[in-house]
Amino acid sequence: MKRLFLSLKTLLSNIAKRVYSRSVRILSIAARARLPAYLIEGKEKGSRENLRALILGKDRTLSYFSELIYSGEPSKEDLGKGMIWKPLSKIRTAQKKPDLILVEVDKFYASIFERQKFALLPQWIPFILDISMSLPKIMKMIKNRSLENNLRKMSRQNYSYELTQDADKFDLFYHHMYSPYAVMRYGKSSWVFSYRHMRNLLEKGKLLLVKKDDDYQAGALLLERGKSLFSHSIGVRDGNSQYVEQGIQTALYYFTIIWAKERGYERIDFGYCRPFLQDGVFIYKKRWGMALENRNRSMNLGIFALKICRFSQSVRSFLAKNPFVFIERDKVRGLILAEQTHPLTFQEVEFLMRVHYIRGIDSLVVSSPHGFVPEAREMAEARYSRLLQLVDSDEEALLDRIAKP
Numbered sequence: 001m002k003r004l005f006l007s008l009k010t011l012l013s014n015i016a017k018r019v020y021s022r023s024v025r026i027l028s029i030a031a032r033a034r035l036p037a038y039l040i041e042g043k044e045k046g047s048r049e050n051l052r053a054l055i056l057g058k059d060r061t062l063s064y065f066s067e068l069i070y071s072g073e074p075s076k077e078d079l080g081k082g083m084i085w086k087p088l089s090k091i092r093t094a095q096k097k098p099d100l101i102l103v104e105v106d107k108f109y110a111s112i113f114e115r116q117k118f119a120l121l122p123q124w125i126p127f128i129l130d131i132s133m134s135l136p137k138i139m140k141m142i143k144n145r146s147l148e149n150n151l152r153k154m155s156r157q158n159y160s161y162e163l164t165q166d167a168d169k170f171d172l173f174y175h176h177m178y179s180p181y182a183v184m185r186y187g188k189s190s191w192v193f194s195y196r197h198m199r200n201l202l203e204k205g206k207l208l209l210v211k212k213d214d215d216y217q218a219g220a221l222l223l224e225r226g227k228s229l230f231s232h233s234i235g236v237r238d239g240n241s242q243y244v245e246q247g248i249q250t251a252l253y254y255f256t257i258i259w260a261k262e263r264g265y266e267r268i269d270f271g272y273c274r275p276f277l278q279d280g281v282f283i284y285k286k287r288w289g290m291a292l293e294n295r296n297r298s299m300n301l302g303i304f305a306l307k308i309c310r311f312s313q314s315v316r317s318f319l320a321k322n323p324f325v326f327i328e329r330d331k332v333r334g335l336i337l338a339e340q341t342h343p344l345t346f347q348e349v350e351f352l353m354r355v356h357y358i359r360g361i362d363s364l365v366v367s368s369p370h371g372f373v374p375e376a377r378e379m380a381e382a383r384y385s386r387l388l389q390l391v392d393s394d395e396e397a398l399l400d401r402i403a404k405p
Contacts, residue, residue, distance in 0.1 A: 042074030057104030177235025292360025
């Protein structure tokens with residue numbers, strides 16, 4: 001009887017958790033149906049030409065894209081809240097038609113934007129490092145001179161590490177590493193988890209601290225998930241850029257790998273970054289031989305829906321300077337808009353492939369305003385098959401390629 005009672009109690013508890021989880025999800029979806037809308041305008045970084053963007057999203061999203069697109073602080077017009085599936089309803093006059101539209105979207109609404117020919121960019125992309133192989137093989141994957149140089153810098157600093165759940169050391173990590181580093185690295189668009197949330201996570205994980213002598217300079221909050229280790233959050237003491245230049249972040253990643261190997265983990269989830277291939281965090285993680293996580297997990301973290309309304313010089317410049325990852329049905333692809341003023345040769349296409357391809361992307365779409373020499377298409381098909389797709393980027397062809405209904 002007692003066993004039956006415990007089984008029934010467990011069943012009811014699980015049902016209650018599922019009901020609560022679904023209720024929270026429904027409320028979250030409903031809350032995201034209306035978002036603040038802003039019309040922002042300024043000089044695009046690359047072309048220095050005017051670019052007008054309609055953005056529906058929270059303040060972090062507005063700050064992030066303002067910094068990504070513009071050379072200075074753009075003008076901003078608050079349009080009030082709008083329904084996310086009718087973004088153009090916020091534009092009152094034809095003179096204010098935007099060059100592009102960006103909407104912060106829950107994956108629940110993805111199909112609505114697909115039908116309206118928006119490109120779907122994951123808001124955050126998870127990066128995974130396979131450590132099932134031997135340590136020498138893992139380190140052999142690092143073929144980037146910049147990272148190799150950082151490893152040499154790290155070796156000269158005589159760093160060591162320790163694992164702890166000590167409350168005082170956690171306070172040091174949270175207040176003097178994690179929080180200041182997040183603000184230093186991401187500015188106004190930074191996302192800082194609450195102290196209480198992080199403190200609760202510590203009970204399920206470990207804090208890895210890197211020190212030089214007795215000076216703690218960086219840390220990472222690590223969570224165990226079966227055969228995987230999740231690096232939830234990292235920080236550098238006081239956001240000190242000098243520590244970073246001396247190799248402290250490299251040491252943090254390196255010691256995380258060493259400890260994970262000792263504990264028998266098969267992979268490390270090194271967290272998230274934005275979907276732009278030239279983003280500094282994206283490039284740094286790629287240098288370690290990491291791969292992108294699957295499409296479903298990326299979609300779960302939210303989407304940026306992008307629509308190009310006018311293929312102006314400033315929009316072309318923005319796309320060329322900021323190649324990105326986008327979701328196409330069940331595939332993860334990368335888009336590169338070439339800047340050359342002539343048909344691309346195979347050597348130029350191969351260079352773009354070598355610079356931008358990362359494991360986990362199903363294919364790279366290279367779009368060229370001036371097309372490709374015939375040999376480029378033949379060689380791309382022969383050597384890279386489905387990993388590389390070439391598009392002559394007149395406006396209609398490019399938009400159709402990245403925003404298929």
